[in-house]
Amino acid sequence: MAFLELQELTKSFGKTRAVERISLGVERGEFLTLLGPSGCGKTTVLRLVAGFEQPDAGHILLDQEEITTRPANRRPMGMVFQSYALFPHMTAEQNVAFGLRLRRLPPALIRQRCEELLALVGLAERARSYPHQLSGGQQQRVALARALAVEPKVLLLDEPLSALDAAVRVTLREEIRRIQQQLGMTVIYVTHDQEEALAISGRIAVMARGRLEQLGTPEEIYRRPRTVFVAGFVGASTRLSARLERAVEGRCRLDGILLRVPPQPELSDGSAVLLVVRPELVTLCQLNEASGAAADGGGQRQGQENVLLGTVELRTFLGAVTRFRVRAAGGQLFTVDLPGLQAGTLVPGQRVRLSFPPEACLVLPLEETGSGVTALPVPEWPAGTTGQPGPEREPQPEHA
Amino acid sequence: MRQTVSHWRGLLATRLALGLVLLYLLIPLGATLAFGLSGGHGWRGDLSALSAVFGDPDFWLTLLTSLGLAAGTTLLVLLLLTPTAYQVRLRLPQGRGLLETLALLPFAVPPIVLGTGLLQEYNGTAANSPLVVLLSLGLVPLLSNVFPLLDIPLLLVCSYVIVALPFAYRAIDNSLRAVDVKVLTEAAASLGAGWWQTLLQVILPNIWPGVLTAALLTFSTVMGELTLASLFNTYTFPIYLNMTGQNDPHRAALLAVLSFLLTLFCVLGIVPGSRLHAGAGRAALPGQIEGAGLR
Numbered sequence A: 001m002a003f004l005e006l007q008e009l010t011k012s013f014g015k016t017r018a019v020e021r022i023s024l025g026v027e028r029g030e031f032l033t034l035l036g037p038s039g040c041g042k043t044t045v046l047r048l049v050a051g052f053e054q055p056d057a058g059h060i061l062l063d064q065e066e067i068t069t070r071p072a073n074r075r076p077m078g079m080v081f082q083s084y085a086l087f088p089h090m091t092a093e094q095n096v097a098f099g100l101r102l103r104r105l106p107p108a109l110i111r112q113r114c115e116e117l118l119a120l121v122g123l124a125e126r127a128r129s130y131p132h133q134l135s136g137g138q139q140q141r142v143a144l145a146r147a148l149a150v151e152p153k154v155l156l157l158d159e160p161l162s163a164l165d166a167a168v169r170v171t172l173r174e175e176i177r178r179i180q181q182q183l184g185m186t187v188i189y190v191t192h193d194q195e196e197a198l199a200i201s202g203r204i205a206v207m208a209r210g211r212l213e214q215l216g217t218p219e220e221i222y223r224r225p226r227t228v229f230v231a232g233f234v235g236a237s238t239r240l241s242a243r244l245e246r247a248v249e250g251r252c253r254l255d256g257i258l259l260r261v262p263p264q265p266e267l268s269d270g271s272a273v274l275l276v277v278r279p280e281l282v283t284l285c286q287l288n289e290a291s292g293a294a295a296d297g298g299g300q301r302q303g304q305e306n307v308l309l310g311t312v313e314l315r316t317f318l319g320a321v322t323r324f325r326v327r328a329a330g331g332q333l334f335t336v337d338l339p340g341l342q343a344g345t346l347v348p349g350q351r352v353r354l355s356f357p358p359e360a361c362l363v364l365p366l367e368e369t370g371s372g373v374t375a376l377p378v379p380e381w382p383a384g385t386t387g388q389p390g391p392e393r394e395p396q397p398e399h400a
Numbered sequence B: 001m002r003q004t005v006s007h008w009r010g011l012l013a014t015r016l017a018l019g020l021v022l023l024y025l026l027i028p029l030g031a032t033l034a035f036g037l038s039g040g041h042g043w044r045g046d047l048s049a050l051s052a053v054f055g056d057p058d059f060w061l062t063l064l065t066s067l068g069l070a071a072g073t074t075l076l077v078l079l080l081l082t083p084t085a086y087q088v089r090l091r092l093p094q095g096r097g098l099l100e101t102l103a104l105l106p107f108a109v110p111p112i113v114l115g116t117g118l119l120q121e122y123n124g125t126a127a128n129s130p131l132v133v134l135l136s137l138g139l140v141p142l143l144s145n146v147f148p149l150l151d152i153p154l155l156l157v158c159s160y161v162i163v164a165l166p167f168a169y170r171a172i173d174n175s176l177r178a179v180d181v182k183v184l185t186e187a188a189a190s191l192g193a194g195w196w197q198t199l200l201q202v203i204l205p206n207i208w209p210g211v212l213t214a215a216l217l218t219f220s221t222v223m224g225e226l227t228l229a230s231l232f233n234t235y236t237f238p239i240y241l242n243m244t245g246q247n248d249p250h251r252a253a254l255l256a257v258l259s260f261l262l263t264l265f266c267v268l269g270i271v272p273g274s275r276l277h278a279g280a281g282r283a284a285l286p287g288q289i290e291g292a293g294l295r
């Protein structure tokens, strides 16, 4: 049994089902992130764990001990809030000391702990400052030190960085990770920022509409999303609805084009699937001097590679990579990232050849209802965007 | 350049306005004092009028009674209202509207009506009416058989609490609004603080100016209340003041100034204390203490 166990947690607010039968285990010393779009119930899960809300059903066990109904102030949890929540009438040092004073530790020890913790978060010289004299990032550091002071068994952070600007967000998240590893702290971290989640987490629990969609390492979540929602929410991708023709051979049909995908022995022939292709796994090749099938990397895998023709519609420079929106001949939209110089002189309007290996295709079964395939969550490029499908957009429901 | 000029002009205007307000407040006070000391035939430079006031045993008796009533009422108001307002903000935000309306009700009921109503209710005959029995859970008839409820100062204090409710609740609730009660409470709870610890160590220091305002308003209300006291047959300072005024206006003027100074001292006594508590909280909530209007 895991260090912290959530079992079938359910919580409704009136008619809103905020959390529905969430079960997950957090190991000692683990950094677990709850990731999901706004309103999916991340905060509610955290507040249930902290004891600020009572679940309608389900259990919370910490270190084999049932704490479901224990009041918040008697749970060994530390909490860091999005709004910092420092006590405005206390200095940084007094804020950190608050929990220790409640525990009636000797003053000398309290002073020493405060110094250590403020040094740990890099604020040793600001011990005497009041919260309103500190920047947002500094306030959040104090809040972190304050939560760590009482040596909680689990540290809960609810979007601690979302009120900060981008640069501070990155440094502070690295620092949170460093401190977590240094102290071997068990952490549950809430964010709706997938990049942050991928960068910082040991494991990620992706949530949608109150449910747990997938639990796994950042790599698993990114490379092997198990649901259509996860595939769409984490990272950019091209999503194509297709039909498996020969499941065991990994052949499927996309609007008349035959594509090779990894073999899908557990799926049946003829089932509707969603193909997910990450943009960095597709290569583009300029079609000019009629030498259609020529300039492709290796050539020995020519027979295996999936090849489509298309036209560049949009080019977006993202720094390390250049992102292209390419409309294939069949009308499908592809997102393609080319690193550095490979982007070359490709410009909108240019005819290109898209190619990607079968392994680049992730196959997700789509539910079928009655005659046809249910409404597909295949993303359209929202008009006027730079072409980054993903977390900024409201995720579409999986089925109507 | 133009900015500094307009800055100075603004400062000057502020000073001027402040000076005018002070004059407006101080001139009547000074005139009253002069009138009181003069004793009817121009001030002859002695304080005989003052010593006559202090020599009156009724002065001390009523003053102590009123101070006691005021202190009791203030204490009761704060003890009742601070936790209630906090709890309502925290757990029952929907209930705030109702509470606000309830707290305003005493405004709609003149003290004379309140007093008469209370007298009717507690004077022993009506005390046995079914409604009173029901509302007091049977306590009123039970107690009024043992001793006359009307004569105990506690009942007067309780009715003063009702009179002071509107100002006091507003003052406290307003300062609670400036604080993120929910998040601070949760932060405190996650650090191990219970309800009382949170109220006393986290919430109270941050709403101290409002609590102080509530205390001052309550205190001064009681120190000047006449109607209820006379209905309840309690010989309080305002009644003494009123009676004296009918015989000796000079002495009454002196007493008025004295009661003003008394209130002022009470304020000054509390304000430095609040400094210690409020600390930086004051910086976060500027200008609230000025709301008391008595500095």
Ligand SMILES: Nc1ncnc2c1ncn2[C@@H]1O[C@H](COP(=O)(O)OP(=O)(O)OP(=O)(O)O)[C@@H](O)[C@H]1O
Binding pocket: A013, A014, A016, A017, A018, A036, A037, A038, A039, A040, A041, A042, A043, A044, A045, A192
């Ligand atoms: N106290 C509450 N009363 C009523 N509804 C609530 C309450 N708290 C949350 N909800 C509802 O429960 C759902 C989940 O809310 P929650 O705050 O957990 O989402 P979240 O994933 O943290 O979103 P965000 O990223 O915007 O913070 C939402 O639909 C929200 O409206």
Ligand SMILES: [Mg+2]
Binding pocket: A042, A043, A044, A158, A159
């Ligand atoms: Mg949230």
